[in-house]
Amino acid sequence: MTTSYSEKTTMRPSLRKLLAASCFVGIATWATASPASILVEAESFEDxxxxxxxxxFINEMGSPYLLAHGLGTPVSDAFTTIQVESTGLYHVWVRTKDWVARWKAPGTPGVFRIAFNDSYLSQTFGTEGTHWHWQYGGSVELPKGNNTIRLHDLSGFDGRCDCIALTSTKQPPPDDPHILPAWRRTLLELPETPISHGPYDLIVIGGGYAGTAASISAARMGLTVALIQNRPVLGGNGSSEVRVWAKGLIRRGKYPRIGEVVEEFRDNAKKSPGTYEEFGDSKKEAIVRAEDHIDLFLNMHAFDVDTEQGQTHIKGVTALDTRTNQVHLFTGRLFCDATGHATIAYKAGAETVMEPNGRMGMSNMWAWADTSELQEFPETPWALPLTMDDFPYPRDHHGQWFWESGFDKDPLHDAEGIRDWNLRAVFGAFQAMKNGGGSKDHTNAHLTWVAYIGGPRESRRVLGDVVLSQEDIVSKREFSDGCVPSTWSIDLHYPKEQYAAKFPDNPFISIAVHDRRVDRSFGYPVPYRCFYSRNITNLFMAGRCISVTHKALGTTRVMQTCGMMGEVVGKAASVAIRNHETPRGVYENHWKELAELLCLPGKAHRETPDAPLEIPDDVMPLAGSDGPPTGIDPVGLANRLSGTIQDDRDATYQxxxxxxxxxxxxxxxGYRYAPAGSHATATFTL
Known part of the structure; x- marks a missing residue:
């Protein structure tokens, strides 16, 4: 682990309480001086x-916000109504930023205006500030009673609004990140006590493939589950918001039943990025909501934990409702960090690692179309100044996974900057196609989709009892608890030199370097001991943040493999609950019981952890160790023919x-073929 550094939680619960108390002292003067202050959170707009x-980027800048992501066409207005207690003159402050100012780029792309009661302020917002700050908008006379507010986008190029403060004096609101959260709660009159949920048997944080599969798997084993997801849809990178097709082969290896849950909800994308419909957001949600034992909490951002027993045991997770700003507390016996960034593990004080440099980056994919009519695209002087030679041409009308940057940037504290750099690259490329050297060939080209949700590949990882390495995988080292088959090559991304010269500090096109010594058919069985924390006694993890090295992450990180980790964690949690054990205790004392559960069909279920198992009639057929057939099923064919099938894999070849x-x-x-005249032979033994 010489290429990694460890991170420890630096703020313990007692210190957080002390800080919160000091925050309220800090805002008292401001609140007292401005008794008529009104705070309007943009995310809470009615429409x-x-x-x-x-x-x-809540962990970076403290709040959700609204983004005018219109691909160069202004988006329709956001609208809300507020209650004003007394008629008067109010000073308007808007928390926003000029999102390209940090690079000293020419122009201000993210501009918008605000109207009160359909009368626009003279100020244009999003024109200043390299960081989130309060931009002054002048003053407005508001009558007592209902008043309307509109956010009016002017460009379609990612203007952003966090909140609007109306004050009776011209004193600006606080900008100190230690004071701002408490100030918000006070003005919004939110209760000091969080809304409580639980206790649950298992709380899963993160609703990507790993978290979704963990929740379903645990619920079917009779556990009560809370699934907390900070987006309005499930699937993570495999949702319509990011549109990465799910890779990694399933239903094979030592336990070929693993992967059946993933197969129920996985996408149907034909390419990456695919279409909105192919990712089946509603299907994923419907499958989760059909499980009686799962409480699903969408738009809920988990940001803190409560620990006990010498700070090695999690009691609860605190989360923010991203539409209302109400805080919720979830208590439970077991927890699963499926956030990708190991957010909950880090907050709990788990031992984590992250490469100091050379990490894989974040992608924002995009798509365009040829139309039958002339299409205009605005000039984008603030985008990366690209020519047609500065990027790989987006063939098949889409910019793929390799539109990736942030390799040596901070994926935890500057993720917004990485995403915004990607947007500048995409808009710069399309500018070259439409208004630059490619204009003659793209007069009818239209930009149809750009992901504003980034697809990250690597950040923190949690250390478990086994830290899986590249050498373990390629040497086929056997672990007694090997279970999840990883079939993807060891696929690591680096800046592509051909396109890196122009922006050496932050290249935006990557190349994948593959170590193909991974068994693609059977898969490498990833050990269960990679799926729980070595020092937090009741914490599982599934997904990108499991206990592997940087290079081993190259094979384990793909989504269907991550989903299978979730299936194992869900069943392991049921063994832990049944036997009053820790995740480590499941391996040390009850591995045989877990192994038996891993042999059950994905649809097997029980009403409670101790109830009898029920196997429905519509289970998937048991796949072989090399997975289900990709062609005609030889067993079914043999039955129909009342004969014997000798597959090509049974032959000896020369x-x-x-x-x-x-x-x-x-x-x-599959099948085998040989060139004509090669004199190759195949021998079948009957």
Whole structure:
């Protein structure tokens, strides 16, 4: 682990309480001096119009915010109504930023105006400030009673609004990040005591493939589960918001039943990025809500934990409702960090690691279309100044995974900057296509989609009892608790030199370097001991943040593999609850019981952890160790023919045979072919 550094939680619960108390002292003067102050959170607007709710960067800037992501076309207005207690003159402050100012880029793309009662302020917002700050908007006379507010986008290029403060004096609101949260709570008149939920058997934080599968798996084993997701949809990178198709083969290896839950909800994308419909957001949510034992909490951002027993045991998780700003407390016996960034593990004081440099980056993919009519695209002087030679041409009308940056940037505290750099790259490329050297060939080209939610690949990882390495995988080291089959190559991303020269400090095009010594058929069985924290006694993890090295992450990080981790964690949690054990105790004392559960169909269920198991009639057929057939099922074919099938994999080969999958109608997992005149032979033994 010489290439990593450890991170420890630096703020313990007692210190947080002390800080909160000092915050209230700090805001008392401001609140007393401005008794008529009104705070309007943008995310709580009654009608968001075309503005997007962006919750990715709460840990950085303290709040969700609205984003005018219109791809160069102004989005429709966001609208709300506020109650004003007394007629008077109010000073208007808007928390916003000029999102390209940090790079001293020309122009101000994210501009918008605000109207009160359909009368616009003279100030244009989003024109100043390299960081989030309060921009003064002048004053407005408001009558007592109902008053309307509109956010009016002027550009369609990612203007952003956090909140609006109305004050009776011109004194600006606090900007200190230690004071601002408590000040918000006071003006919003939110209760000091969080809304309580639980106790649950298992609380899963993160609703990507790993968290979704963990929740379903645990619920079907009779556990009560809370699934907390900070977006309005499930799926994470495999949702319509990010549109990365799910990779990693499932239903194979030592326990070929693992992966059946993933198969129920996985996407149907034909390429990456695919279409909105292919990612099946509603299907994922419907499958989760059909489980009686799961309470699903969408738009809920978990940001803190309560610990006990010498700070090694989690009691609860605190989360923010991203639409109302109300705080919720979830208590439970077991927890699963499926956040990708190990957010909950880090807050709990778990031992974590993160590469100091050379990490894989974040992608924001995009798509465009050829239309039958002339299409205009605005000039974007603030975007990266690109020519057609500065980026790989987006063939097949989409910018793929390799539109990736942030390799040596901070993925935890500057994720917004990484995302915004990606946006500058995408808009700069399309500017070159439309208004630059590619204009003659793209007169009818139209930008149809750009992901504003970033797809990160790597940040913190939690240390477990086993830290899986590249050498473990390629040498096929056997662990007694190996279970989840990882079939993806060891796939690590680096800046592509061809496109890195122009922006050496932050290249935006990557190349994948593959170590293909991973068994693609059977898979490498990732140990269960990678799925729980070595020092937090009741914490599981699933997804990108499991206990692996940077290089081993190259194979384990793909979504269907992460989903299978969740399936194992869900069943392990049921063993822990049944036996009053810790995650480590499941391995040390009850591994046989967990192994038996891993052999059950994905739809097997029980009403409580101690109830009898029930196997429904519609379970998936048991796959073999190399996975389900990709062609005609040889067993079914043999039954229909009342005969015996000898698959090509049963033969002995000599000569230049190759494996193929392209010609449909084959039996089993593929076919073999040899060049004409090669004199290659295949021998079958009957």
């Amino acid at each position: 968001l119009g075309g503005w997007k709710l962006d919750t990715q 000569g230049a045979w190759q494996t193929g999958h392209g010609l449909k109608g084959y039996v089993g997992h």
